[in-house]
Amino acid sequence: MRLLFCGDLVGRSGRDVVREHLPRLRQELALDFVIVNGENAAGGFGITERICAELYAAGVDAITTGNHVWDQRETMGFINRDPRLLRPQNFPAGTPGRGVGLFQTARGRKVMVMNVMGRLFMDPLDDPFAAVERELSIHRLAGTADAVVIDVHAEATSEKMAMGHFADGRASLVVGTHTHVPTADSQILPKGTAYQTDAGMCGDYDSVIGMEKAVPVARFTRKMPTERMAPAQGPATLCAVFVETDDKTGLARQVAPLRVAGRLIPHWPIELAD
Numbered sequence: 559m560r561l562l563f564c565g566d567l568v569g570r571s572g573r574d575v576v577r578e579h580l581p582r583l584r585q586e587l588a589l590d591f592v593i594v595n596g597e598n599a600a601g602g603f604g605i606t607e608r609i610c611a612e613l614y615a616a617g618v619d620a621i622t623t624g625n626h627v628w629d630q631r632e633t634m635g636f637i638n639r640d641p642r643l644l645r646p647q648n649f650p651a652g653t654p655g656r657g658v659g660l661f662q663t664a665r666g667r668k669v670m671v672m673n674v675m676g677r678l679f680m681d682p683l684d685d686p687f688a689a690v691e692r693e694l695s696i697h698r699l700a701g702t703a704d705a706v707v708i709d710v711h712a713e714a715t716s717e718k719m720a721m722g723h724f725a726d727g728r729a730s731l732v733v734g735t736h737t738h739v740p741t742a743d744s745q746i747l748p749k750g751t752a753y754q755t756d757a758g759m760c761g762d763y764d765s766v767i768g769m770e771k772a773v774p775v776a777r778f779t780r781k782m783p784t785e786r787m788a789p790a791q792g793p794a795t796l797c798a799v800f801v802e803t804d805d806k807t808g809l810a811r812q813v814a815p816l817r818v819a820g821r822l823i824p825h826w827p828i829e830l831a832d
């Protein structure tokens with residue numbers, strides 16, 4: 559199976575790059591399933607029902623989020639009726655929505671997607687490792703799921719790497735989000751799980767992690783209140799991680815970063831070049 563995981567989509571330019579390129583990518587890469595982290599899709603803060611519908615129409619199958627999930631108040635109202643929109647699973651019991659989804663591809667394969675949030679340099683939350691352990695004991699690769707994808711929404715690279723090894727051999731892909739900068743460490747871990755510490759973002763890289771740069775620079779240089787941050791509006795780069803899984807085991811056969819458009823040096827998943 560071929561999966562694409564697109565990093566945090568930031569604002570209008572992030573939405574535009576996904577809408578423009580995803581239909582073609584779905585075809586050219588023969589993708590079976592596409593996941594996008596949508597926590598910054600609405601003006602950089604949260605996501606709306608209308609944006610979810612736009613993303614599904616563009617070829618997105620499931621949307622993960624993170625600490626910004628509730629930035630748009632409407633999300634608490636509609637998340638329970640949209641099973642394709644996930645929030646971190648380790649939020650407190652009783653939080654609206656869900657952090658895990660079991661989805662079926664057009665060819666009838668089952669993809670389990672899980673969203674958890676890290677605890678280092680982030681708000682206190684339940685243990686993300688325990689949350690992953692619980693779900694992996696229910697949904698096993700080559701059992702109830704043909705592929706398992708875990709989005710670890712976290713600040714610290716160490717916490718994300720630890721999650722990669724924790725789930726190694728039990729997930730198809732463990733991928734980090736939240737820092738908005740793609741890391742150069744995509745690899746298949748020793749027991750067969752594809753891994754990349756951060757997928758990067760779908761957004762304008764002439765920015766500070768997707769935000770128009772003047773305001774964040776001012777916040778770092780002057781101890782004074784500033785205007786509200788807004789997404790940078792220039793052309794976006796679509797940053798994603800491409801994975802091909804083995805149909806029998808559900809483990810990774812190939813993993814590679816994908817980068818198209820905007821300012822970052824393009825990268826096409828290597829095995830498709832020949």
Ligand SMILES: [Fe+2]
Nearest residue numbers: 566597598736
């Ligand atoms: Fe983000």
Ligand SMILES: [Fe+2]
Nearest residue numbers: 624625626736
């Ligand atoms: Fe985040």
